Amino acid sequence: xxxxxxxxxxxxxxxxxxxxxxxxxxxxxxxxxxxxxxxxxxxxxxxxxxxxxxxxxxxxxxxxxxxxxxxxxxxxxxxxxxxxxxxxxxxxxxxxxxxxxxxxxxxxxxxxxxxxxxxxxxxxxxxxxxxxxxxxxxxxxxxxxxxxxxxxxxxxxxxxxxxxxxxxxxxxxxxxxxxxxxxxxxxxxxxxxxxxxxxxxxxxxxxxxxxxxxxxxxxxxxxxxxxxxxx
Numbered sequence: 001x002x003x004x005x006x007x008x009x010x011x012x013x014x015x016x017x018x019x020x021x022x023x024x025x026x027x028x029x030x031x032x033x034x035x036x037x038x039x040x041x042x043x044x045x046x047x048x049x050x051x052x053x054x055x056x057x058x059x060x061x062x063x064x065x066x067x068x069x070x071x072x073x074x075x076x077x078x079x080x081x082x083x084x085x086x087x088x089x090x091x092x093x094x095x096x097x098x099x100x101x102x103x104x105x106x107x108x109x110x111x112x113x114x115x116x117x118x119x120x121x122x123x124x125x126x127x128x129x130x131x132x133x134x135x136x137x138x139x140x141x142x143x144x145x146x147x148x149x150x151x152x153x154x155x156x157x158x159x160x161x162x163x164x165x166x167x168x169x170x171x172x173x174x175x176x177x178x179x180x181x182x183x184x185x186x187x188x189x190x191x192x193x194x195x196x197x198x199x200x201x202x203x204x205x206x207x208x209x210x211x212x213x214x215x216x217x218x219x220x221x222x223x224x225x226x227x228x229x230x231x
Contacts (some may be wrong), residue, residue: 011060022214038211086152088162101132104150143171
């Protein structure tokens with residue numbers, strides 16, 4: 001049986017009297033790919049932040065790699081986040097005064113140990129070796145995203161969480177970035193969770209979940225042939 005890497009049950013997020021997440025439950029297994037879609041404002045990024053231990057739910061439980069983190073201290077959550085999760089943010093979040101190589105190495109530096117060989121492998125696989133000494137201001141959107149992916153994989157995490165990883169890219173570059181994510185997933189057997197409004201991505205994933213009005217539902221294979229309306 002495929003072991004659950006992330007197990008969330010009854011996640012509730014309330015803000016200003018509104019329920020952003022309303023009893024959401026989700027299981028992410030190792031070596032799986034999950035696409036979460038939904039209309040703007042449906043809570044996708046909120047769910048991303050909760051699953052990545054960047055935010056805490058108002059109620060509900062979250063178990064990460066067998067550890068219940070629902071009541072954990074921020075220090076414990078930070079350690080588990082650093083060791084287990086790699087993030088790809090929509091806006092890249094590269095540090096302007098660090099080179100591409102230094103940006104990618106940030107997670108390793110936080111752990112206190114550089115693995116130069118693994119960074120070499122990532123930069124080669126992502127075809128950005130010649131960009132190692134360049135700064136973010138000199139990079140295109142696609143190049144920044146590749147550096148961000150290298151950073152996400154720097155600590156060889158068990159799961160990659162990617163929030164709209166193709167949202168700011170042209171269709172050709174977006175397809176290349178998605179191919180790279182799946183190729184690297186196959187190499188490392190990590191779990192891949194992508195949050196996106198792009199309906200063209202659905203057939204690439206093991207399953208597609210729809211988040212709407214704070215509730216999460218799974219799309220059947222029959223529904224996948226007709227993309228959801230994500231107004």
